[in-house]
Ligand SMILES: Nc1ncnc2c1ncn2[C@@H]1O[C@H](COP(=O)(O)OP(=O)(O)O)[C@@H](O)[C@H]1O
């Protein structure tokens with residue numbers, strides 16, 4: 402559905418300053434109906450990559466293909482029509498404050514030249530879909546962040562796009578709202594088969610919705626793969642950091658000050674060594690639940706006296722190369 | 732004191748002032764808004780980058796703004812009187828008034844348009860808008876309260892400018908205050924004209940603020 406081939410992008414903001422390289426040798430292939438995540442730290446080039454997909458940026462070299470058509474070669478008029486089939490949502494929602502919820506959702510339909518009757522019918526359905534029918538007459542300033550993003554989603558879906566681009570769509574809302582927004586995106590993907598390209602700096606978002614993920618750093622894609630696989634076996638140090646971040650986040654807040662380590666190992670290693678760990682005095686073993694299904698291995702927090710923890714890590718590491726210490730003192 | 736006031740002259744002068752200010756406010760908006768928009772969108776990184784056009788428009792606007800209003804009046808009044816006919820003093824006065832106020836307002840429009848959230852413009856572009864649609868559907872509606880406030884300030888300025896233009900031949904309350912008040916040693920005429928100008932300014936300010944507040948949904 403989306404293909405980026407050998408993309409390079411540099412910004413020359415001023416004649417006498419060095420050009421900024423935002424993307425280098427980027428290749429990315431996204432299947433129709435897929436939920437694909439791109440994760441990376443701030444400034445990694447994620448937004449630039451996303452903006453190539455709807456032609457808000459043009460690559461310095463390389464090709465951008467969406468739905469079998471080359472976006473990067475399109476003339477303006479053609480590009481405008483193509484954009485109607487590529488929805489986009491934003492971190493800061495980017496709604497028009499001067500328009501009501503209803504009129505915000507009607508905006509892309511007006512732009513596409515739809516009839517009054519069709520706009521009326523469609524907007525009603527879209528607001529229903531995102532659960533905001535009752536707020537149709539409200540202005541964005543009267544809505545919560547989560548509601549604003551729902552308006553953004555309804556607006557992005559108005560022209561029945563094949564692709565939905567999400568630029569940090571949940572970075573400005575609280576965790577609960579995040580999960581409800583992600584839930585909505587997942588449902589829309591399931592019901593319409595829309596291809597979702599989602600960028601984020603939070604691994605938990607990737608984990609919650611994405612099937613595949615690309616990790617970016619300094620304008621390059623440094624690792625790609627199945628989300629489960631990446632969690633189980635992160636190769637690049639940046640990826641490891643992101644995985645570690647979710648493991649730490651999901652722990653109980655009251656354990657924060659308690660020093661210890663988070664260890665990831667296969668289930669077979671865990672069952673084999675469990676009795677040994679259990680017999681160790683002054684060591685507490687805490688299984689971090691809900692992170693990974695048992696077939697993918699298991700994450701444990703080992704806490705207690707330093708020597709005991711180190712010993713336990715040694716036992717788990719043993720002969721199995723797959724055991725990985727994710728965080729904490731060693 | 733007020734017994735010496737010639738109310739017929741006052742009402743005629745009031746009508747002339749309203750006429751001058753009304754016409755010139757209208758044309759100031761019609762010229763200032765497009766100029767202000769042009770100053771923003773032709774900028775680098777905006778929707779229609781045209782560095783040369785931007786420089787030319789910017790220079791012309793600054794030139795007119797740098798010339799003191801009274802000089803504009805003295806230069807342009809004879810020209811406009813010749814253009815629109817010598818009998819139409821108030822109409823002729825609108826030409827220098829517009830020339831003085833439009834560049835002033837254009838800069839205010841520029842500021843207002845610049846303050847429109849770039850993210851919203853980007854969102855609109857991601858939905859396939861033309862440049863024209865970005866202007867009409869995003870930049871203008873999203874800056875309306877600021878455009879109205881700016882026009883209010885401009886209109887207030889035009890009331891006082893019109894008093895100056897009036898003295899040189901446009902008529903209106905400024906002219907009446909000068910001729911029938913100051914020059915004729917008629918205190919009553921002078922005060923009434925002054926009070927009416929103050930009331931006019933108050934009404935314009937109050938009405939403009941009210942509209943701007945009603946339009947602002949932020
Ligand atoms: N329009 C631009 N002009 C100049 N530099 C830019 C522009 N857009 C992005 N960049 C630069 O490109 C790099 C990547 O930015 P971005 O794609 O926004 O990263 P991310 O979304 O991952 O935080 C940054 O170094 C940024 O400063």
Ligand SMILES: [Mg+2]
Nearest residue numbers: 447448449569
């Ligand atoms: Mg970004």
